[in-house]
Structure formats: structure tokens, C-alpha cells
Amino acid sequence: MKDKKTISREIGLEIGTLCGRHILNVEHLHYGYWTKDLKVDLSHLPAAQKNYTDFLMSNIPDGVHTILDVGCGMGHTAKRLTEAGYAVDCVSPSAFLAQQARELLQDKCKIFECFYEQLHTEKRYDLVLFSESFQYIAPETAIQKTLALLNPEGQMLICDVFKLSTKEKKSYFGRS
Ligand SMILES: C[S@@+](CC[C@H](N)C(=O)[O-])C[C@H]1O[C@@H](n2cnc3c(N)ncnc32)[C@H](O)[C@@H]1O
Numbered sequence: 147m148k149d150k151k152t153i154s155r156e157i158g159l160e161i162g163t164l165c166g167r168h169i170l171n172v173e174h175l176h177y178g179y180w181t182k183d184l185k186v187d188l189s190h191l192p193a194a195q196k197n198y199t200d201f202l203m204s205n206i207p208d209g210v211h212t213i214l215d216v217g218c219g220m221g222h223t224a225k226r227l228t229e230a231g232y233a234v235d236c237v238s239p240s241a242f243l244a245q246q247a248r249e250l251l252q253d254k255c256k257i258f259e260c261f262y263e264q265l266h267t268e269k270r271y272d273l274v275l276f277s278e279s280f281q282y283i284a285p286e287t288a289i290q291k292t293l294a295l296l297n298p299e300g301q302m303l304i305c306d307v308f309k310l311s312t313k314e315k316k317s318y319f320g321r322s
Pocket residue numbers: 159174175176216217218219220223237238239240243260261262263276277278279282283
């Protein structure tokens with residue numbers, strides 16, 4: 147059974163998805179990669195998201211063929227990955243987001259509609275990808291689960307927001 151915090155996070159992501167898609171014209175749920183040439187302004191979010199996805203794609207290790215995209219959002223990263231020739235499966239605990247991803251990906255990817263913690267499959271992957279989804283899962287659980295789902299020599303790729311001890315005020319969009 148889902149707890150209140152999980153339910154409110156899911157609702158937040160769903161509202162964010164609808165606002166992002168219809169107001170800001172964005173496809174992804176991540177914060178984007180704000181390179182120095184981009185003024186920090188919401189109107190630049192689509193460009194920052196493109197930067198982020200390009201950066202993510204450029205960091206897929208050589209030799210990877212199969213990928214599990216944990217917390218696939220609306221499925222746009224999985225789509226880019228399939229277009230690049232990878233075989234991709236997705237995990238999505240949100241029925242709403244899973245449906246969006248299904249419509250986008252059609253039968254190109256299998257979508258496990260469950261929390262990563264509850265995923266059961268015999269399949270094994272060359273890469274387990276967490277694109278701004280690692281923060282939602284207890285790190286020890288995510289790592290243990292991933293170790294069990296990787297092929298020998300398989301790898302885990304995390305692109306996310308991490309907390310640092312700093313005297314400065316917290317800012318999601320600030321650079322340091
Ligand atoms: C900020 S969004 C990122 C979506 C997408 N990966 C992207 O980069 O745009 C976080 C994603 O993590 C998923 N998520 C949250 N908790 C999860 C969990 N316990 N297991 C798997 N996915 C989870 C959400 O449903 C959502 O798709």
C-alpha cells in the first residue's frame with residue numbers, strides 16, 4: 147500500500163507533467179542541464195532538457211545493448227535510447243505516467259508498472275539507468291536491487307540531484 151508521501155509525490159509529478167507539457171512545452175520531467183550559455187529562465191527549460199538528454203546519451207558506456215530505465219517518466223528518454231539502437235525496458239510506478247509512456251513507445255519497450263523496489267523479473271540488463279529517479283528510492287535498496295538485475299560487467303548510471311553540505315543557500319537552478 148502506498149503511503150501519503152508517495153501518493154503526494156506521484157500527484158506532484160502528474161501535475162508537473164501536465165503543466166510542463168501544456169504550458170512550457172517540455173517532454174521530460176527532469177530539471178535539465180543548465181550550461182553556462184543558458185540564462186536561468188523557465189523559457190529555456192526545453193533547451194536545458196535537451197542539453198541534459200544529450201549529455202545522458204553521450205555517457206552511455208560502450209558495449210551496452212540492454213537498458214532498464216527506472217522511473218521513465220513520459221518515456222522520452224527511453225524513446226531516444228531505442229532510436230539509438232538500445233533495447234530498453236522501463237519501470238514506472240505511476241499509472242498515469244506509464245500510460246503516457248506506453249502511448250509514446252507503443253510496443254518498443256516493456257513497461258513494468260510498479261515501484262522499482264517491487265520489480266520482479268528474470269531479465270538482466272547491461273545498464274540500469276536512473277534519470278532523476280534515484281532520489282525517490284532508498285539508496286541501499288536501489289543499489290542492492292540493481293546488483294541483482296545487472297548482467298556480469300553490467301553498470302549503473304545515475305544522473306540526479308544530490309545533497310551537499312554547503313554554507314550557501316539551497317538553489318535548484320543555481321550554479322556553483
Ligand atoms: C523527476 S521524474 C524523472 C522522469 C524521467 N526519468 C526523466 O528523466 O524525465 C521521477 C520519475 O521517477 C519515478 N519514480 C518515483 N519513485 C519511484 C520508484 N520507487 N520506483 C521507480 N520509479 C519511481 C516517477 O514515477 C518518475 O517517472
